[in-house]
Amino acid sequence: MDLSRVGQRLRSYRHERNWTLDELAARAQMSPSTLSRLEAGKRQASLELLVPLTRQLGIRVEDLLPDEQADPRIRRSEIRRHGQVMVPLSAENAPIHTYKITYPPISEAPEQKTHDGYEWLFVISGRLRLHLGDQHFTLGRGEAAEFDTRTPHAVWAVGKRAAQVLSIFNDDGERMHTRAV
Amino acid sequence: MDLSRVGQRLRSYRHERNWTLDELAARAQMSPSTLSRLEAGKRQASLELLVPLTRQLGIRVEDLLPDEQADPRIRRSEIRRHGQVMVPLSAENAPIHTYKITYPPISEAPEQKTHDGYEWLFVISGRLRLHLGDQHFTLGRGEAAEFDTRTPHAVWAVGKRAAQVLSIFNDDGERMHTRAV
DNA sequence: CCACCTCCTTGCCATTTCCGCAAGAGCCCT
């Protein structure tokens, strides 16, 4: 993010209004020299200075920052729970949740769980055991499955290695491809 | 504007994401102690610090400021031109422009001008002379007029006193009350 | 050409703020 032009933008907003340095400085309750240096980029742009100025100019702080495509990269922390490592691959507020989940191999089936939602998963590596109600499945690398999570289900890795799984699910009980977009 | 809670908001956004101080500080390339003090309000909130943080958190700088009803007061400088004093009474980006204009009395009619737009005016005090194409009018206190500014027109004060006029106009050639809102 | 005005910039410098480091406080879990 380029902050070097903040002062210039500030100045151009001031000029648009035909305000002098002294006038804006007085309205924003700071000395003209401070404002001059701020506009010239010779002072740090702190909120203490910027907020009164943007208020007087009728603009938002964001208006002083360069337009920027929102960063599309997902930057969330992995979540560790019951030995699983879940790496979120979608935004927190996204309608569909995507995770890469690493299941450690365990010898006994965990308890089956039930909740609203629909899940799709793909086995990247390892062998995955899926209990879905009374039915039992084993999925190898490259295999995929989808199921309604309102059915009691349990998922874990079998064998020696952990299983890496790409998991996509949503919160309500509908199939994902029928969701309104 | 209350800036004292900026740090608290920052912290709550971080907590929403279950990020530790060290994690966010590393992502935003600052030391944990700096971030700690910033969140505690013991450091000035400069853009240098805030912008990387808000980028990492996926929020805007404005999200750290208290919601505030936009100040409805118009705060613009008067414009002086040809001896006229124009006090803007509406925002710069408003669809309709409103001014209180003080016309100094002059003895000769200024040149008639033509431009796109529609104008409505009201005489607050003084006597106003209006030339509109071939037609000549004099307006006293309390009188109003409206005309298409594509017609050649000239406005000035006559008599000894300046005339104060409330003037409302828009930029295009339509009547104001027919504008789409 | 000089005086004057307005607008803005900048050197000065006492004072404040910054900020990384490392110690340690508080908390939870075993």
Add this chain to the structure above:
DNA sequence: AGGGCTCTTGCGGAAATGGCAAGGAGGTGG
């Protein structure tokens, strides 16, 4: 008790701050 995790804070050299006042730059009028 001990260890791990998270966060806070004292310290001190370094950097930034900001009001004042001098002065530069540009325009206008005598």
